[in-house]
Amino acid sequence: MEDLIYKKIIHDLKKRIFNNEFPSMRLPDERSLTAEYEVSRSSVKRALSSMAHQGIVFKKRGSGTFINPLYLKSQSSFNYEGTNLGITDSLKSDGKKQGIKVLDFSVIPATENMKTDLFLNEDDFVYQIRRLRLLDDEPIMIETGYIPIKIAPELSRAIVEKSIFNYLEDTRGQHVTRSFLSIQVEPSNSEDQELLGLTENEPVGVMSGIFFMDDGTPFEISNMRIHYKYMNYSTFVSLD
Amino acid sequence: MEDLIYKKIIHDLKKRIFNNEFPSMRLPDERSLTAEYEVSRSSVKRALSSMAHQGIVFKKRGSGTFINPLYLKSQSSFNYEGTNLGITDSLKSDGKKQGIKVLDFSVIPATENMKTDLFLNEDDFVYQIRRLRLLDDEPIMIETGYIPIKIAPELSRAIVEKSIFNYLEDTRGQHVTRSFLSIQVEPSNSEDQELLGLTENEPVGVMSGIFFMDDGTPFEISNMRIHYKYMNYSTFVSLD
DNA sequence: TTATAAAATTGATGCGGTCCAATTTTAAAA
DNA sequence: TTTTAAAATTGGACCGCATCAATTTTATAA
Numbered sequence: 338m339e340d341l342i343y344k345k346i347i348h349d350l351k352k353r354i355f356n357n358e359f360p361s362m363r364l365p366d367e368r369s370l371t372a373e374y375e376v377s378r379s380s381v382k383r384a385l386s387s388m389a390h391q392g393i394v395f396k397k398r399g400s401g402t403f404i405n406p407l408y409l410k411s412q413s414s415f416n417y418e419g420t421n422l423g424i425t426d427s428l429k430s431d432g433k434k435q436g437i438k439v440l441d442f443s444v445i446p447a448t449e450n451m452k453t454d455l456f457l458n459e460d461d462f463v464y465q466i467r468r469l470r471l472l473d474d475e476p477i478m479i480e481t482g483y484i485p486i487k488i489a490p491e492l493s494r495a496i497v498e499k500s501i502f503n504y505l506e507d508t509r510g511q512h513v514t515r516s517f518l519s520i521q522v523e524p525s526n527s528e529d530q531e532l533l534g535l536t537e538n539e540p541v542g543v544m545s546g547i548f549f550m551d552d553g554t555p556f557e558i559s560n561m562r563i564h565y566k567y568m569n570y571s572t573f574v575s576l577d
Numbered sequence: 578m579e580d581l582i583y584k585k586i587i588h589d590l591k592k593r594i595f596n597n598e599f600p601s602m603r604l605p606d607e608r609s610l611t612a613e614y615e616v617s618r619s620s621v622k623r624a625l626s627s628m629a630h631q632g633i634v635f636k637k638r639g640s641g642t643f644i645n646p647l648y649l650k651s652q653s654s655f656n657y658e659g660t661n662l663g664i665t666d667s668l669k670s671d672g673k674k675q676g677i678k679v680l681d682f683s684v685i686p687a688t689e690n691m692k693t694d695l696f697l698n699e700d701d702f703v704y705q706i707r708r709l710r711l712l713d714d715e716p717i718m719i720e721t722g723y724i725p726i727k728i729a730p731e732l733s734r735a736i737v738e739k740s741i742f743n744y745l746e747d748t749r750g751q752h753v754t755r756s757f758l759s760i761q762v763e764p765s766n767s768e769d770q771e772l773l774g775l776t777e778n779e780p781v782g783v784m785s786g787i788f789f790m791d792d793g794t795p796f797e798i799s800n801m802r803i804h805y806k807y808m809n810y811s812t813f814v815s816l817d
Numbered sequence: 818t819t820a821t822a823a824a825a826t827t828g829a830t831g832c833g834g835t836c837c838a839a840t841t842t843t844a845a846a847a
Numbered sequence: 848t849t850t851t852a853a854a855a856t857t858g859g860a861c862c863g864c865a866t867c868a869a870t871t872t873t874a875t876a877a
Contacts, residue, residue, distance in 0.1 A: 342831070366857055377832045382858085392757060395793025398858045399840030403793055406696055407757055456646055514816040517632060517647055522762050522782040522805040540780030540805070542762040553635025553643055565762040565780070572812070574662060576754040582861070606827055617862040622828085638828045639870030 342376050346384035349374075351393070354404055364394065364402040392573030436471030440479075440532075442494045444486060454547050455485050455555045462486050466497050469532055476533045477567040483558045501557075502548075511550045513557075518546035520570060523562075533564045542568030582616050586624035589614075591633070594644055604634065604642040632813030662756050662788060663742040676711030680719075682734045684726060694787050695725050695795045702726050706737050709772055716773045717807040723798045741797075742788075751790045753797075758786035760810060763802075773804045782808030 353359065365373065370381045385402055388394045396402045443465050447457045455463070463483045470478045482501075484492065489505070496504045502513045521543040525535045533541070542563040548556050593599065605613065610621045625642055628634045636642045683705050687697045695703070703723045710718045722741075724732065729745070736744045742753045761783045765775045773781070782803040788796050 341829095368857080379833080380831065383830090385858090392755065395755075395789070396858065397792045397840080398838070399856075400792075401840095401857065405793065406795075407694065407787065410693065453650065454647070512816075515632065515635075516814045518812050518814055520760055520782075520808075520810040522780050522803075522808045524778050524780060524805070538764050538778035538780075540762050540764060540778075542760075542782075547647065549635070552637045552640075553645060555646075563762075565764070568760075568762045570760040570810075572758050574756045574758055576662060576752075581859095608827080619863080620861065623861090625828090636828065637870080638868070639826075641827065641870095 342374075342380045343383040343387065346370070346374055346376070346381065347388055350384065350388065354393075354408070359404060362404045362406065364404065366401060390575060392575070433473045436474060437498055438469040438471065439467070439494060439498055440469055441465060441467035442497055447483075447485070451483055451558060454558055455483070457485055464489075464492055466501075468497070472567065476564065478561050478563040479529065479532055480562075481560045484556065488554070488556060505550075505556075511552075513548050513550055515549040515551075515553075516546050517549075518544060520544050529562055533562075535564065540565050542570075544570070582614075582620045583623040583627065586610070586614055586616070586621065587628055590624065590628065594633075594648070599644060602644045602646070604644065606641060630815060632815065662753050663740070673713045674711075676714060677738055678709040678711065679707070679734060679738055680709055681705060681707035682737055687723075687725070691723055691798060694798055695723070697725055704729075704732055706741075708737070712807065716804065718801050718803040719769065719772055720802075721800045724796065728794070728796060745790075745796075751792075753788050753790055755789040755791075755793075756786050757789075758784060760784050769802055773802075775804065780805045782810075784810070 350364065364370070364385075367378055367381050367385065370385075371378045374381065385394065385396060389396050389402075392405055393408045394402050394404055444462050445465050447455065447461050447463050451457060451463055452459075452461070457463075463485050466480075466482045466484065468480045468482075469476055470480055484501070486492070489501075492501075505511050505513065523541055523543055525533070525537070525539055525541050529535055529541050530537065530539075535541070542565060543561065544563065545558075545560040547558055550556050590604065604610070604625075607618055607621050607625065610625075611618045614621065625634065625636065629636050629642075632645055633648045634642050634644055684702050685705050687695065687701050687703045691697060691703055692699075692701070697703075703725050706720075706722045706724065708720045708722075709716055710720055724741070726732070729741075732741075745751050745753065763781055763783055765773070765777070765779055765781050769775055769781050770777065770779075775781070782805060783801065784803065785798075785800040787798055790796050
């Protein structure tokens with residue numbers, strides 16, 4: 338548990354919500370929470386705002402703060418608590434066995450697109466990493482990633498066989514916490530069909546995007562072609 | 578333009594970013610902005626946090642706040658400015674002609690799932706609304722929605738032929754600003770193929786979810802089967 | 818010149834407060 | 848009893864301050 342006050346409040350309120358301490362679905366008002374936790378109202382507000390943003394609660398001026406009934410039902414999608422974005426962490430909780438089969442590990446010159454997206458110079462090179470991801474020995478996605486060599490010059494096939502993001506976290510203390518993602522749908526091509534065991538009219542989900550490190554440095558361009566049965570992206574969307 | 582200070586700051590900073598007033602990609606530090614805009618530092622921080630959350634900038638403690646190079650490149654995905662979630666608003670900017678063909682408009686008893694998700698009682702009824710959405714006369718998605726009659730008892734086929742969310746906004750001043758969304762991929766079924774003009778091995782994207790009003794009241798369960806060529810969901814993901 | 822240490826810069830967290838606006842509750846009036 | 852008006856409740860916006868931690872810059876020493 339972090340030692341930040343507002344995170345402690347969030348953590349505690351989540352626990353109390355699941356303990357069914359608020360059967361009316363209404364949280365105590367901000368001023369009471371301020372007294373109860375013996376913190377400033379700002380900290381309480383910060384905690385509640387964050388929870389509202391995550392879709393855990395709804396705030397209604399003049400009335401109170403209320404628990405989203407859906408939060409109690411489908412906690413899984415609300416409770417992403419990894420320190421990294423990326424596949425390894427997101428599949429962790431399922432209790433299933435993850436596998437990675439490296440299809441390609443090479444170095445190529447950056448294309449124009451890569452230069453823009455990864456913020457590279459004229460003669461920069463990138464790793465090209467193609468991997469087949471397995472879940473309980475079933476192939477679930479083909480992942481193609483491009484990482485600037487100058488960001489991780491010591492990358493090796495051995496590292497790539499495990500989680501690249503976790504490696505970065507362990508050795509550099511850097512986390513990959515942000516990503517700009519695009520989700521699309523395509524019929525499977527012959528390679529998809531072969532590697533993922535799909536028939537001709539079984540499609541793939543395509544998730545492509547750029548992953549950033551904490552400080553905003555673009556770290557990787559990634560393209561994932563996902564077996565349609567394993568494709569499930571859930572999110573809480575909120576304007577403002 | 579809203580009259581909230583932090584929103585004005587966001588608006589102005591966005592403008593200045595596009596005006597290329599920060600060629601170093603670095604924004605002025607928070608204390609300078611505080612002086613420049615003659616507001617409190619809290620307001621500046623609020624604006625910058627929001628922009629960081631949207632992926633417009635990255636903040637780096639001890640160093641400064643930096644513009645995400647991608648923001649300059651692909652503003653479109655960053656600049657959603659509708660007042661409602663939902664299709665009508667998201668397709669608006671493209672300058673293409675929207676069409677709606679109502680396939681079904683009926684009232685049915687709520688199923689168990691609907692009762693939980695829409696917070697309904699034993700004998701509540703819902704509208705079942707099936708619509709085919711067109712873009713420039715091309716069919717792009719089959720949308721099936723369920724709305725509790727008690728929330729919108731005066732709904733009519735005429736309203737349903739246009740935007741339901743906009744109707745709600747105009748008559749009730751309520752906005753649909755939140756949604757819990759799931760994205761999946763499926764092979765097209767025969768109805769998809771017929772209505773969307775797909776062949777057997779052309780798939781659909783499936784977006785299903787619950788839409789909430791400002792105050793957290795669940796308003797609609799929706800299921801959208803989208804022509805794969807028109808399926809494109811972009812988002813900025815950020816842990817914390 | 819290079820390496821090291823101190824100082825300045827810059828965002829992060831937290832406190833406490835004022836005033837406001839939407840809503841609900843209570844009291845008063847019809 | 849019902850309607851209406853006042854009061855209390857509750858979250859929203861904003862201000863200003865103190866202190867901290869990461870980073871960069873500057874000054875000092877080797």
